[in-house]
Amino acid sequence: VMMVIGDVEKRLNKILEKEGALYFILIDPDEKNCIDIVKKVKDYADAIIMGGSIGITNLNEITKEIKEIIGDMPIILFPGNVDGLTPYADAVFFMSLMNSNNTYWTTMAPTLGAITIKKYNLEAIPMAYLGIEPIKRTAVGFVGEVNEIPQRKPEIAALYCLSAKYFGMRWAYLEAGSGAEFPVSNEMVAVSKRLSDINIIVGGGIRTPEVAYKKVISGADAIVTGTLIEDNPNMVKEMRDAIKKAGMEKIK
Template structure:
């Protein structure tokens, strides 16, 4: 079964899923890692997303290997760049930053990583990524050179989400 099929099946059956996004640059190490993993396994979290807007030193492949050894749920890549795509996850969210107007994040990076993902045989989830908010500039907004949709502009967020759905994006984040 695919990640998206499982998600929709859980939704139909009234089962809830909760994902935690783990930024490889902000993860604990050593004994703190063991306590962290014990906490994750004891929590209601059903899915772990792995990735970040700015990856500076942690190896995604090593983190996936360690998650596989210590975590009981689904592990999905949430890549901020093609360099973060690596084997070992259950699926990859093929992210398109639909709230921005940066062509590199609408299709450019997908061209760079698409063939490699296909060769890995990973489950691919076409995902619209929307930045929404009024707070301080986030790493995602800065790195993508994209302004978030203002929180007060719900109609823009809805129209963007609908357009993503019409483009065939199976999930929105």
């Protein structure tokens, strides 16, 4: 069996081995000042992930511009739909919203997008995208028709992560939704990591370095922040420091 792992994923795994945790900054290309945000945060993220659930304007131009600013830091697309692809990125999270009620989001959107990914020569990184309570109150929960996983049932998230692993996915994203009132619980992160041992990304509603620190200690391999950095780019260093501190404690 050939494992097709490209440069971006290899590089992320290398950082994980050395530093124990990754920090991804989510940039919404529809945000008016996204270029200014990238300029402020470029030295602190391990990758820029790019996407949004509603509307995408000028993705090619914006991605080109961001690439010029960040140099060799990877841009990984986090597409909200089949139109969230551009050849100017390095990679794409090839994802199934596994707990959507609509097969468009579990399999049809990725299937329709697949040929574009090939044409654009993007590295596809296989990822389970899992919608966790309170995601229904956020844009992605609404658009993605998510059958949200209750926070009180961490073992359900863990089972999805194990299923994802058996499907050959190397990453799972526990998503509470952008701007969520509260993030995915530490316990849910812990059991998901323990059962599946694939790379666990945690995002949605993470607003403080302390919270990020605990997610990593619990087992998160990568932390995503979007809203926090849009609102307050000056937090980026503190966030990175907390994530890396927890990562180092985890691997020593």
